[in-house]
Amino acid sequence: MTTENLKFPLITQHNAEYPREVQAAKEVSRLLTKVEFPSQDVWVDLRFDYALVEHSSSNVDVMLIRGQPHGIVRINLQALYLMQDFESMLMEVIPHELAHVLHGVKAKVDGFTIEKVHDDIWQHLVFKLQPDAEPLPKVKGEFDDRAVRLSKGGILIQCECGEDESFAVIANTAGNSAKLRTEDHKCGTCKFPYHRVDGQTLLPQRIKDDLAFLERIQCIKFQHPHLQR
Numbered sequence: 001m002t003t004e005n006l007k008f009p010l011i012t013q014h015n016a017e018y019p020r021e022v023q024a025a026k027e028v029s030r031l032l033t034k035v036e037f038p039s040q041d042v043w044v045d046l047r048f049d050y051a052l053v054e055h056s057s058s059n060v061d062v063m064l065i066r067g068q069p070h071g072i073v074r075i076n077l078q079a080l081y082l083m084q085d086f087e088s089m090l091m092e093v094i095p096h097e098l099a100h101v102l103h104g105v106k107a108k109v110d111g112f113t114i115e116k117v118h119d120d121i122w123q124h125l126v127f128k129l130q131p132d133a134e135p136l137p138k139v140k141g142e143f144d145d146r147a148v149r150l151s152k153g154g155i156l157i158q159c160e161c162g163e164d165e166s167f168a169v170i171a172n173t174a175g176n177s178a179k180l181r182t183e184d185h186k187c188g189t190c191k192f193p194y195h196r197v198d199g200q201t202l203l204p205q206r207i208k209d210d211l212a213f214l215e216r217i218q219c220i221k222f223q224h225p226h227l228q229r
C-alpha cells in the first residue's frame with residue numbers, strides 16, 4: 001500500500017499508511033465535509049508525526065482573496081497515540097485540533113485576533129464538529145508520551161511510586177540534570193526525589209513496546225522517503 005493510492009475528500013496531502021492512520025484521515029475528512037470546509041482554496045495537509053510530544057498540533061497559513069480564505073492548513077497527529085487510545089484520538093483529539101484550524105480560518109475571514117485559543121468560539125466549533133466531544137483545553141485520553149520523549153533523547157527518571165507509575169521522562173537540559181543531582185526534582189505523588197535510571201533494562205514493558213514500535217516505524221519510513229515528512 002502506498003499513500004499515493006489513498007485519497008480522502010477535502011484532504012490535499014497526507015502520509016496516512018497504517019489502518020488506524022487511514023481511519024483517522026477518513027474522520028478528519030468526514031468532519032471537514034460536515035462543516036463545509038472550503039478545501040478547494042484552503043489545502044489541508046494531514047501528517048502523522050511520530051516525533052510529536054503533544055497529541056496534535058496545527059498551523060493555519062491563509063490569506064484573503066476577494067474576502068475568501070486561500071492557503072494551507074497543516075494538521076499533525078501523533079500516530080503512536082492512535083495505537084494507545086484510538087477512541088480518544090477520534091472522538092476528542094481530532095475535533096479539538098480541527099476546531100483550532102476552523103477558529104484560525106474564521107479569525108482571518110472575520111478579521112479578529114484570537115486572544116484565548118480555547119475560547120467560546122473554539123468550544124462552539126468543537127461542538128459543531130463532534131457533539132459528543134468535551135471541549136476541554138486538555139484532552140482526556142490514555143496517552144503515554146514517555147517513549148516519544150525517550151526517543152527524542154529525554155532522561156529516564158524514577159521515583160518511589162512503584163511499578164509503571166514511578167518512571168518519567170524529562171528533557172535532557174543542564175537545568176534538569178542539576179536538579180536531579182541535588183535531588184530537587186520531587187515526585188508530586190510519593191514526594192521522593194527522582195533519580196536517573198541508566199540503561200533501559202528496568203523499563204516497564206509498556207514503554208519498551210512503544211519504543212520498539214517507534215523504531216520499527218522509523219525503519220519503514222527511512223526506506224520509503226515519501227512517508228518521511
Ligand SMILES: [Zn+2]
Pocket residue numbers: 096100117118137
Ligand atoms: Zn487546544
Ligand SMILES: [Zn+2]
Pocket residue numbers: 159160161162166187188189190191192
Ligand atoms: Zn512517585
